[in-house]
Amino acid sequence: MCGIVGLFDTHGKREIDRELLGRMNQIQIHRGPDEGELYTEAGVGFGHRRLSIMDVSSGQQPLFNEDGSVVVVFNGEIYNFQELAGELAALGHTFRTHCDTEVIVHAWEEWGENCVDRFRGMFAFGLWDRNREVLFLARDRLGIKPLYYSLLTDGILIFASELKALLAHPDFRRDLDPLAIEDYFAYGYVPEPRTIFSQGLKLSPGHTLTLHHGHRMPQPRQYWDVPFTPHGCTNAQEAQEELIVRLRESVNIHLMTEVPLGAFLSGGVDSSAVVAMMSNLTQEPVNTCSISFGDPAFNESQYAQKVADRYHARHSVEQVDQDDFGLVDKLASLYDEPFADSSAMPTYRVCELARKRVTVALSGDGGDENLAGYRRYRWHLYEERMRSILPLGLRKPLFGMLGGLYPKADWAPKVLRAKSTFEALARDSAEGYFHGVSLMKDGMRQRLFSDSFKRSLQGYQAVEVLRMHATKCPVEDPLSRVQYLDMKTYLVGDILTKVDRASMAHALEVRVPLLDHKLVEWISGLPVSLKLRGHEGKYIFKKSLEPYLPNDILYRDKMGFSVPLASWFRGPLRQKLTDALMGPVLADTGIFNKAFLKEMLDQHQSGRRDYSASLWSLLMFESFLRNVLQAEQPRSRRNDLKVA
Template sequence: MCAIAGIFDLYHQADINPLLLQRMTDVQRHRGPDQSGMYREAGVGLGHRRLSIIDLNGGQQPVFNEDHSIAVVYNGEIYNFAALMRELQQFGHTFRTHCDTEVIVHAWEQWGPRCVEHFRGMFAFALWDRRQRSLFLARDRLGVKPLHYAVLNNGHLIFASEIKALLTHDELSRELDPCAIEDYFAYGYIPDPRTVFKQIRKLEPGHALLIRHGSPLASPRRYWEVPFTPTTIVSQEQAADELLARLREAVRIRMVADVPLGAFLSGGVDSSAVVAMMAQMSSTPVNTCSIAFDDAQFDESAYALAVAERYRTCHHRQYMQQHEVALIDQLAQLYDEPFADSSALPTYRVCQLARQYVTVALSGDGGDENLAGYRRYRWHLHEERWRSMLPLRLRRPLFGMMARCYPKADWAPRPLRAKSTLQALARDTVSAYCDGISIMKEDLRAQLFSPAFKRRLHGYQAVEVLQRHAAAAPTEHPLSLVQYLDLKTYLCGDILTKVDRASMAHGLEVRSPLLDHQLVEWLSGLPPELKLRGATGKYVFKQALTPYLPQSLLHRKKMGFSVPLADWLRGPARDRLVRSMRSPVIADSTIFNQETIQRLLQQHFSGLRDHSAALWSLLMFESFLRQLQDSPGQILQQQAA
């Protein structure tokens, strides 16, 4: 894995400041500790930090074509690069290295902007074409690798793998985006293409941006979509066999590396499946790593150990301690914008553990989204059956009134939370799903935000993110629709962001076989009843894995990779939480209603309510604001109320 950075003068051909470009590149050194490279010519500058994985001696970047008219800086892995190299050689292209980066250069010469359609892998790259005076930015189909960009008032476009590189530029505004803040407190992350900074954008997954010198900036172009085209299946057995064959191939091509390779092993179905496939294809014991907890409700390490023993892996386990909340400020600095997924804590530690033994680790990310593994999918389908019985114009007043009369019972098991169910039945499909996945509900956000901040939102609501994607969805099936929404938002905005920043902080590359785009396309077309049958998610996957994994693992209750957050915030993190909520940056931000924050604290500490998700999001936001304010030359700018 690597880091990229660059500057492109949209309208002139002025010299690019080499010190600025070096600073943008080197602030991302953690992503590429092995080598640094830079290229400048009139009007453009490209920077690169390299983590050497393939062709250790020949892969330094930028990489050029024969006459140096094309240059590329790239972060990622193209797994079909050898086949593409042979294909491009038949077209007459000559290669000087055995590195996948050079494939991008010649693929651009051969196919232009459509080159991305030929790549199988994870990538974010910037390609400069001197003849066309154009810059081409592209990001992989599922958003495994990040790419951020901003257009400055001086006519420069700047881009980088991480936001922190862009923040080194003095011309960049630090003004925060109110809509992004609303999104953050709803989802716990900021969905693409927004960032917390108004001037910075994320290039969305499956999108590319072609910028021509002297022309107005065009909108990014989508080059790939999750198809959800029905797959022809003869039988359940045939589907299971083909799924396994496709997974094996996705794992096999991700085991190519010139450095030590291993896997994360959480004890869940997905990572266990990946390890089982790896063990069958490896001539030496697979290195596996897992995190354990003292709290049995969150500890999956016994299941991980069972898989490790079955496949005789070289297994490494580390316990997560309660004092790990001390990582809060480190995580806030790592993610560059507010990020409230508390599983970032164990993810950081498992990446740190893995890097002691390997440079590349395979993960099970993507299984829940592709194969309907989340419990919320089951509840959503149950509610959809009720919603289908009455039109919205009748449901909204009827169930809305019933919900207002029913007492709130967040502490109760979900079947007894009738108020939440009634509220969901009073909404349309997308609004109900948004409310169900929100870490802070719409009514609570309305209480949390100050009147001045709500005026800055101009009526914007976080549900609009899902509504935008739902309007473009290639499927109407209720299960497939919410899977599509998660693939477009939660997967890339939360899961993949979490893993990318945590792994890159330790110079570790993570590869996700279940996010192979060809596998994703095929899985999207499977009949929904093969993914979720009754209360069983990943149904066909579990059937396929029966010979490889114990039944006790395949059919146990899903735990997820989480931490005992509610107890931590009442215990070892309590003092830190109270101090943070009294921090001047919270009050000075003019975003929050202080009475609501104090009520959340009191109710959580007393045990009356579990506000851990909301309080953790506030804690991480405070750390972000404080670090932004304290950074030299970076002043927190607030719009007038």
């Protein structure tokens, strides 16, 4: 696993500032502490930080083809590289190494932009072809590996694995994007392709970008999407057998490495399934790790131990201090933009623990999106059935009025929260799902933002992110549609981002076999009744795993990877939260309604309301402003915040 960076002159062939390129590369040293190299020629510069995983003795980057006309910097793993290398060698290509990176330059020579269709793995790379005068950027299908880029005002395009490398360029503007701020306080992260900065972009999953000297900036091209194409496997027993075969094959290809390897084991279904498959594929006991919490409401370490015992794993457990909130500022610097998933803290700690024993770890991420494991999917289908009874033109005024009249009851079980149900029924499908997943609802964001900031949004609302993806969804089925929306937003923007930054902060490579694109394609084609049956999400997955895992692992309630924010904010973090929300950093932005900030703070700390998730998003935004934005500016300009 690595960090990549590049500069490209879209106007011509100006000389590249090698010293600047080196600084941008060095700032990502945590992603690749083993080696760092640069390459420059007229109009192009590449940098690479290497974490040696495959072909440790060679495979240094930037890496070239035979005559040096094609050069690549690559972050990730191509799991089918040996098969591709054999095919390319038969076509006349000469290989000098035994690493997957070299496959990319020869695949480009042979298949051009379509080379990405042949790659099976996780990847982000930049490639320069001198003969064709083409810069080619690509990101894997699910967005496991990140790729950021920006076109500067002087025509220089910069790209990197992390935003902090772009921030190291003096011409990258730090103006905040108001639409991204609206998105952040709705979702808890900034969804692709935006970043928090107006001048920065993420290359979306399953997309490439091709640039030529002297040509205008093109739009990224999508080369893959989740198909949801039925494949005829409708018999439950046959589907169970096939799923295990495909899962085992995916886990097997993810075991490819020359360095110590292990797995995260939370005690949930997905990580336990991965460990079970690994144990059947390796001669040695699997290295597993998990963290425990003192509070039993957040602790599932006993389930992880049960799986570890069953498969005789070499299991490591460390207890995380329940008051492990010293990471707040560190996380802001780690993610480079506001990121409000508080499970980033235990994720950081489990990566820290894993790195003590292994360099590569397999995780179970992706199972909930793939196989309909989230409880919110059940509620969405229930609401969709209710919505189907009346057309939107009748539902909206009727249930909108009832929702406005009915008292709020956050304290009650969800089934008894009639106000929320009425409000959901007054919305269309995309709005309804957005209402269910949003961190702060529309009304809260309206009260949160100042009048001047709301004017800067020009009517934009964060639900447009889901609407945009919904228009591209290849199926009409309501369950498949929300799975699709989560794969395009929450999976990549939250889950995969969280794991990538937390793991790479410790120079740990994390692989996700449940997101192998061939497995994802096959699962997407299963009947929805095999994914969600009654109240049981991941139905076919759990049934197929019954021979491998005990029922109290498969069928217990999902616990998650949570931290006790509500009690923190009423106890040890009380003063820190007050200082952040009422202090000058947020006030100077002009973004927020200070009266509502105080109302939220007072009501939460008095115990009248639980605003913990919203308050955490504000705390992380304030920390981002202090630790990222202001840290990147000269001291004389640190109060000169701009919202574009």
